[in-house]
Amino acid sequence: MAIAESKGPGDLLTWDDIEKMKFSWSVARESLRLMPPAVGAFREATTEFTYSCFTIPKGWKTFWTVHSTHKNPDCFPEPERFDPARFKGSGPVPYTFVPFGGGPKMCPGKEYARLELLIMMHNVVRRFKLEETIPNEKIVYHATPTPVHGLPLRLHPHRE
Numbered sequence: 001m002a003i004a005e006s007k008g009p010g011d012l013l014t015w016d017d018i019e020k021m022k023f024s025w026s027v028a029r030e031s032l033r034l035m036p037p038a039v040g041a042f043r044e045a046t047t048e049f050t051y052s053c054f055t056i057p058k059g060w061k062t063f064w065t066v067h068s069t070h071k072n073p074d075c076f077p078e079p080e081r082f083d084p085a086r087f088k089g090s091g092p093v094p095y096t097f098v099p100f101g102g103g104p105k106m107c108p109g110k111e112y113a114r115l116e117l118l119i120m121m122h123n124v125v126r127r128f129k130l131e132e133t134i135p136n137e138k139i140v141y142h143a144t145p146t147p148v149h150g151l152p153l154r155l156h157p158h159r160e
């Protein structure tokens with residue numbers, strides 16, 4: 001809200017504003033942890049290796065999943081609880097929070113996605129209070145998580 005209050009009508013966000021949106025980014029990351037848009041990705045074993053007593057031969061296709069760590073209580077205590085404070089300070093251990101993947105094939109659009117999310121959150125939250133019209137709407141997976149009724153929301157404009 002501090003950034004919203006510093007803006008006059010028609011003022012656009014600056015890069016400095018975006019960099020200051022630490023809490024909003026923690027909220028966005030906690031949402032990406034609990035409901036990642038991409039559930040994982042494929043890899044091809046370039047060499048034979050053994051993991052957790054399983055030997056994966058060279059050339060095999062594997063699929064890594066985001067939830068293996070996002071919902072693992074060793075990585076995120078009480079994993080079902082929405083808690084943006086998990087991202088305070090240095091945040092989760094590297095390679096546990098992986099909605100954008102990790103390593104050399106990590107999503108190249110991550111920073112662009114961050115920018116879009118923060119700008120969208122700023123503009124929506126600043127203007128409206130959001131109300132769910134179908135509480136606890138079910139989510140189904142058509143490759144990506146999709147609310148069954150399309151997540152209809154009621155927008156209540158804030159008084160100026």
Ligand code: HEM
Binds near residue numbers: 036037098099108112
């Ligand atoms: C919230 C938004 C997004 C999420 C959660 C997401 C997630 C991912 C994930 C999990 C991967 C696979 C990474 C891996 O294999 O390790 C990926 C790859 C990729 N993403 Fe995204 N992404 C997002 C937005 C974007 C945007 C905005 C762009 C482009 C502007 C983009 C472009 C790509 C491309 C080109 C790849 C393939 C990279 C490669 O195989 O080398 N993504 N993304």
